[in-house]
Amino acid sequence: MNNNPSAYMSVGRGCFKKAFIAALLSRHTTADIETLVRAELGWNCVYCGIGQEDAQIELDHLWPESTGGCLVIGNVVPACPTCNSLRRDTPWQAFMMRSGRLGRPRDKNEGDAEIAFLMQYMEKYDQTAEPTLNSTLTRLELEILASLELMLSAVSDGALAKAGHKKRQAIRFNDPEKMFDELVSVVAKYIK
Numbered sequence: 001m002n003n004n005p006s007a008y009m010s011v012g013r014g015c016f017k018k019a020f021i022a023a024l025l026s027r028h029t030t031a032d033i034e035t036l037v038r039a040e041l042g043w044n045c046v047y048c049g050i051g052q053e054d055a056q057i058e059l060d061h062l063w064p065e066s067t068g069g070c071l072v073i074g075n076v077v078p079a080c081p082t083c084n085s086l087r088r089d090t091p092w093q094a095f096m097m098r099s100g101r102l103g104r105p106r107d108k109n110e111g112d113a114e115i116a117f118l119m120q121y122m123e124k125y126d127q128t129a130e131p132t133l134n135s136t137l138t139r140l141e142l143e144i145l146a147s148l149e150l151m152l153s154a155v156s157d158g159a160l161a162k163a164g165h166k167k168r169q170a171i172r173f174n175d176p177e178k179m180f181d182e183l184v185s186v187v188a189k190y191i192k
């Protein structure tokens, strides 16, 4: 049993930050994405080749959402639920080579050509570089995220200090007055 309140605080901060990042990333999506992807790639699973008559086709992120990949043209491809869930965060090229195609093993040349085709699709929409929060989010969104982290630290520090954990390393704001000033300056930035 872990009785260290700073451990709980850091877990709580992590979850909150993750949810907030997901919300910011969701602002970066291509409108009417399915129509655009259909026009570029058709609507068969790019991995196993199964069509919509036989499976409920979904959109699979080439750069995974977990590393900042967005629902944008050039980063999503049609995939069947089986391939989508089997792939998880495996690099798509590796998954392409090891998945079968229309019920038979994939031929090496065929796989290379399909990978080259999808690379062109990514290039066309400037999606070849691995995304990061810095490359995906706008400057304002990054600023808001940094401010949010500061506020979360201040709130958890306040709670820890109240619980008598003043001397813990996890506390970032030892000086309550300074903490107050920092919070006011963060809030003032967005309320004008």
Ligand SMILES: [Zn+2]
Binding pocket: 045, 046, 047, 048, 049, 050, 079, 080, 081, 082, 083, 084
């Ligand atoms: Zn498939």
